[in-house]
Amino acid sequence: MPFSRSIPIPTSISSPEPRAHYLNLTLHYDKFKPFHSVSLSLRNRIPSRIFSDAHSPSFLSFSPPPHSSSSVAGDSQLKAQFSRDEIRIDACGESSEHLREWLSFPDYGPKTDIGMRIFCNRPLNMKNIVAVGFDMDYTLAQYRPETFESLAYQHTVKKLVYDLKYPSELLSWSFDPNYMVRGLVLDKKRGNILKMDCHKYVKVAYHGFKELSKEDKFVTYGNTLVCDPFDGPDYALIDTLFSLAEAYLFAQLVDFKDRNPGKLPMSIDYACLYKDVRHAVDLCHRDGTLKQQVAKDPGRYINEDTSIVPMLKMLRDSGRATFLVTNSLWDYTNVVMNFLCRSSGVNDSTNLDWLQYFDVIITGSAKPSFFLEGNHANLFEVEPESGKLLNTDNGSPMPQVGNISAGLLMKEKDRKVFQGGSVNHLHNLLSIESSSQVLYVGDHIYGDILRSKKVLGWRTMLVIPELEREVQVLSELRDFRKDLQILRSKDDCIADKMHHLNRSLKLENPDDHTKQKLNSKLDELKLEREIVLSSHQEALRKLHQKFHEPWGQLMKTGYQNSRFAHQVERFACLYTSQVSNLGLLSLDKYYRPSEDFMQHEFGILES
Secondary structure (H helix, E strand, O other): OOEEEEEEOOHHHOOOOOOOEEEEEEEEEOOOOOOOOEEEEEOOOOOHHHOOOOOEOOEEEEOOOOOOOOOOOEEEEEEEEEOOOEEEEEEEEOOHHHHHHHOOOOOOOOOOOHHHOOEEOOOEEHHHOOEEEEOOEOOOEOEOHHHHHHHHHHHHHHHHHHOOOOOHHHHHOOOOOOOOOOOEEEEOOOOEEEEEEOOOOEEEEEEOOEEOOHHHHHHHHHOOOOOOOOOOOOEEEEOOHHHHHHHHHHHHHHHHHHHOOOOOOOOOOHHHHHHHHHHHHHHHHHOOHHHHHHHHOHHHHEOOOOOHHHHHHHHHHOOOEEEEEOOOOHHHHHHHHHHHHOOOOOOOOOOOHHHHHOOEEEEOOOOOHHHOOOOOOOEEEEOOOOOOEEEEEOOEEOOOOOOOOHHHOOOHHHOOEEEEOOHHHHHHHHOOOOHHHEEEEEOOHHHHHHHHHHHHOOEEEEEOOOHHHHHHHHHHOHHHHHHHHHHHHHHHHHHHHHHHHHHHHHHOOOOHHHHHHHHHHHHHHHHHHHHHHHHHHHHHHHHHHHHOOOOOOOOEEOOEEEHHHHHHHHHOOEEEOOHHHHHHOOOOOEEOOOOOOOHHHHHHHHO
16 A cells, blocks of 8 residues: 655755655565665755765655554555655555554654645745734634625625615625635626636636626637736726625625616616625725624634634744734724733634734734835824824824823833834834834735835735635645546647647648548547547536635636735735744744746656
């Protein structure tokens, strides 16, 4: 039976080189002779200090225990991959079972579950980070879609009916929290919802809840002389989990308009539907309806994560500054953070113990404009007990005019909660000398990650809660994906054979008998190719549905990275499923991505 073995390389002895190392060997077992040792020749250099018994930098020697011997003749193929983080051993062959005990390498510690790993897009040495900042909503606070998004949906529908005079039958509608995904684009003008790849080709499209055919997609989005950037006023980007409910409601309204032409005024087109949905959402946020409900029972709407406080303590103990920058105002921020950081089961908003985990808290930040260099917004100091605002001189205390309560005159060490301002105020408050010393963790590509990375040069980590399930399903479907690749390669092979036969028919001028044989062979290949293509399309459809029935894999569209994956790759230095994963690894870890490959390199390096 084939088997695999993975051994993590401890940080203290890991290879400083940026590339992975590979080796191949054949182990031969002779039933008459004891098995003593095997030397593994490495394709690339690996430091000898990784193993004390390495004879030279380019050789690695294994010796079995004294009592070990081979009782079965045969060859076993052993393939090992060396990287900075682990050694992976794969073995197969007649004698592979006898390698299990012999290759029982020491375990250097528990391995992180694949769904909780931190993935790296560009090198980041945590030793260079002096301050770590966090967004709150959907970063530190993970909302429950089945309750919070449903609440947002219900209140938005009520605003449409009672404030914007939509038909009352909308009140009977329900919300499916699992239908929409991030990375979609709403075509407001046509009432379509699109999923595209990293090259902005539309791969999946729905009009309301009706899927568009391949022909309809091409006529609408592919039959143009100029490539549509899909980022103008006619489009809306669904890049936050907050937007899923409004996208679902927009699809419902598109279907409703199409099926009931007389129930909505003729003046209301698809773009107007979206505009009204957005207005209703803004009304919900403006009157505090949603946040009041959450504040009454945070545990109903927010996932409790007991790993957040230990992670924050670990950061503080390492000597790094920690900060919170959120668009929520102080009253709501206090409720949510108190719930997340409470030491007892009781949520008491008058308890301010959670402030000890941060050096600076900025509420009402108005991201993404907070990150812009030309932002001149005033910074106010917040008195935590009362929520009152005090004027500041760019963050420094100002003499207060009038009869100010003694309780508002805080000591310098207690001055840590602010409202508004800009990133320049934050840099001054934390004494940041270089923007590359800051790591900011958020969930919103545009609001948190793009601006902080592109404008400031901060290091960034994107929180993608959907990633945990995504990588688990991906791991389970590895063999399925290999079968897809085989079908794809088979189609390419058949296409090449057909090309050569057609070329022979045209250029070699064969006699009638040969021509008949070639045409017969061509017909066989055409039929075989149709079967292969049909099997491939069906398998690709099944793979798509295993991830998500309407939209497929979050990070892929077919064989290409999705638009969302492209943004993650461009703007997030790191990405992971939840913020507390940061506490699972060393705070001095050097994150390194895998080696970049261009398409022409794969066939050469894999051979």
